[in-house]
Amino acid sequence: xxxxxxxxxxxxxxxxxxxxxxxxxxxxxxxxxxxxxxxxxxxxxxxxxxxxxxxxxxxxxxxxxxxxxxxxxxxxxxxxxxxxxxxxxxxxxxxxxxxxxxxxxxxxxxxxxxxxxxxxxxxxxxxxxxxxxxxxxxxxxxxxxxxxxxxxxxxxxxxxxxxxxxxxxxxxxxxxxxxxxxxxxxxxxxxxxxxxxxxxxxxxxxxxxxxxxxxxxxxxxxxxxxxxxxxxxxxxxxxxxxxxxxxxxxxxxxxxxxxxxxxxxxxxxxxxxxxxxxxxxxxxxxxxxxxxxxxxxxxxxxxxxxxxxxxxxxxxxxxxxxxxxxxxxxxxxxxxxxxxxxxxxxxxxxxxxxxxxxxxxxxxxxxxxxxxxxxxxxxxxxxxxxxxxxxxxxxxxxxxxxxxxxxxxxxxxxxxxxxxxxxxxxxxxxxxxxxxxxxxxxxxxxxxxxxxxxxxxxxxxxxxxxxxxx
Numbered sequence: 231x232x233x234x235x236x237x238x239x240x241x242x243x244x245x246x247x248x249x250x251x252x253x254x255x256x257x258x259x260x261x262x263x264x265x266x267x268x269x270x271x272x273x274x275x276x277x278x279x280x281x282x283x284x285x286x287x288x289x290x291x292x293x294x295x296x297x298x299x300x301x302x303x304x305x306x307x308x309x310x311x312x313x314x315x316x317x318x319x320x321x322x323x324x325x326x327x328x329x330x331x332x333x334x335x336x337x338x339x340x341x342x343x344x345x346x347x348x349x350x351x352x353x354x355x356x357x358x359x360x361x362x363x364x365x366x367x368x369x370x371x372x373x374x375x376x377x378x379x380x381x382x383x384x385x386x387x388x389x390x391x392x393x394x395x396x397x398x399x400x401x402x403x404x405x406x407x408x409x410x411x412x413x414x415x416x417x418x419x420x421x422x423x424x425x426x427x428x429x430x431x432x433x434x435x436x437x438x439x440x441x442x443x444x445x446x447x448x449x450x451x452x453x454x455x456x457x458x459x460x461x462x463x464x465x466x467x468x469x470x471x472x473x474x475x476x477x478x479x480x481x482x483x484x485x486x487x488x489x490x491x492x493x494x495x496x497x498x499x500x501x502x503x504x505x506x507x508x509x510x511x512x513x514x515x516x517x518x519x520x521x522x523x524x525x526x527x528x529x530x531x532x533x534x535x536x537x538x539x540x541x542x543x544x545x546x547x548x549x550x551x552x553x554x555x556x557x558x559x560x561x562x563x564x565x566x567x568x569x570x571x572x573x574x575x576x577x578x579x580x581x582x583x584x585x586x587x588x589x590x591x592x593x594x595x596x597x598x599x600x601x602x603x604x605x606x607x608x609x610x611x612x613x614x615x616x617x618x619x620x621x622x623x624x625x626x627x628x629x630x631x632x633x634x635x636x637x638x639x640x641x642x643x644x645x646x647x648x649x650x651x652x653x654x655x656x657x658x659x660x661x662x663x664x665x666x667x668x669x670x671x672x673x674x675x676x677x678x679x680x681x682x683x684x685x686x687x688x689x690x691x692x693x694x695x696x697x698x699x700x
Contacts, residue, residue, distance in 0.1 A: 253369075279350065280350040355441070377432070384594055385693060437491070485563065499555070506548070510541045517607060521600045521601075541593070
C-alpha cells in the first residue's frame with residue numbers, strides 16, 4: 231500500500247508520521263465526530279431533554295467508517311452521513327460496537343423508549359458544532375501525545391550536544407567573516423534557549439471550540455427549549471472535553487485561537503530551519519564529523535561521501551510545513567459572511583502540515599545523534615585568526631585611556647589575517663603600562679570566549695528544569 235501512496239507522508243516516511251493517523255486520518259475524523267454526537271446526546275439526557283443513551287462507540291471499526299462513507303455517497307455531506315449511521319445503530323438493540331457487523335442482520339428493533347431518542351441525534355446542531363470540536367480535540371491530543379514528545383527528544387539532543395561542547399572554543403562568523411570566538415556549545419545553546427520558549431508556548435496553548443448553532447445564536451435550541459440556559463450548557467459541554475469555549479461565533483468558530491497555535495509551530499520550524507542550515511554549514515566546513523554507518527552510501531558514484539541527509543531532509547520538510555501553516559494563517563482568518571466550504575477542505579490538511587513538521591523534528595534529532603565535533607580542526611581554524619581578538623584588545627586599550635584604540639587595531643587587522651607572532655609583536659611595540667600589556671598578552675583566540683561557558687550552563691539548567699516540569 232505504501233508503494234502506491236500519493237503522499238510521501240503515507241509512503242516513504244510512513245514510520246515517522248504514522249502516529250498522527252490516529253488524529254487526522256479520515257477514519258479518526260469520522261470516529262471522533264460520531265462519538266461527539268453521542269456525547270451530545272448524553273449531555274441532553276442529563277438536563278432531561280431526551281432519554282438516557284445506551285449506545286457506546288468505544289470499538290469504532292473500519293466497517294463502521296465504511297458504512298458512514300456509503301451514506302455519504304448519497305448525502306454528499308459527511309456529518310449527515312454520520313447522523314444516518316447513528317440512527318441505524320440506535321434503531322437496533324445494540325448496546326455497543328463490540329459485536330461483529332453481522333450481528334446487525336439478526337438484531338431486533340429497539341423498544342419504543344429506545345426509539346424515542348432518535349429525534350435528538352444532531353438536535354439543534356450545525357455540522358460545524360461537531361467538526362470544530364473534533365478538530366480541536368485532534369490538534370490538542372496530537373500535540374500532547376505526538377508532537378511534544380518529539381520536540382522534547384529534539385531539545386534533549388541539543389542539550390546533550392551543548393553540554394558536551396560547552397567549553398570547546400570555535401571561530402564565530404558574522405556576515406560570513408571570521409569574528410569574535412565563541413564555543414560550539416554556546417552556539418547550540420542559543421537555539422536551545424529559543425526553542426524552549428517555543429515549547430512553552432506550544433504546551434500552554436488552550437484550544438477553543440464552539441457549540442452555538444447554525445449562525446452562532448443558538449436559534450434552534452432556544453426555539454425548542456427556551457427555558458434552558460443554552461449558554462451555560464454550551465460552556466459546560468466544551469469544558470467537559472478539556473477545551474476552551476467560545477460563545478461568540480458565526481456558523482464557524484473564529485479560527486484565531488488555532489492560528490496562534492500554528493504561529494507557534496511556524497516560529498519553532500523557522501528556528502529549526504536556521505539550525506539545520508547552520509549544522510549543514512559546520513559539516514561542510516569539516517568542523518562536525520558524521521558517524522559512518524555500515525551499509526549506507528552517500529552517493530551513487532562517489533563512495534567517499536557521507537551526506538548530511540538528516541539536516542537536508544529536515545530543511546525541506548520544514549519549508550513544506552511552514553508553507554501550509556502560512557496558508558492556514560492567511561486563509562482561515564478570513565471568511566465570507568457566515569462561512570463557505572473553502573475552510574473545510576483546508577482544515578482537512580492539518581495532518582499534512584503536522585506530518586511534515588514531525589518528520590523534520592525527527593530528522594534533526596536523528597542527525598544530532600550522528601554528529602560530533604572535530605575538535606582539532608575547529609581549534610586549528612580558530613588559531614589561524616588571531617585578528618579576532620582585536621575587539622578585546624582595543625577594549626582593553628580603551629579602558630587604559632587610549633582614545634585611538636579602535637583606529638590602532640583597525641590599521642593592523644582590517645582585511646588582514648594575523649597569527650600569534652604578529653599579534654605579540656604588535657603588543658610589544660605599544661606604549662602602555664605593564665598591567666595593560668599583560669592583559670593584552672593574555673588574550674588568545676582559545677581563551678577569548680567571555681562568559682560563553684556560563685551562559686551555556688544556564689540554558690542547560692533551564693532546559694533540565696523545563697523537562698522536569700513537563
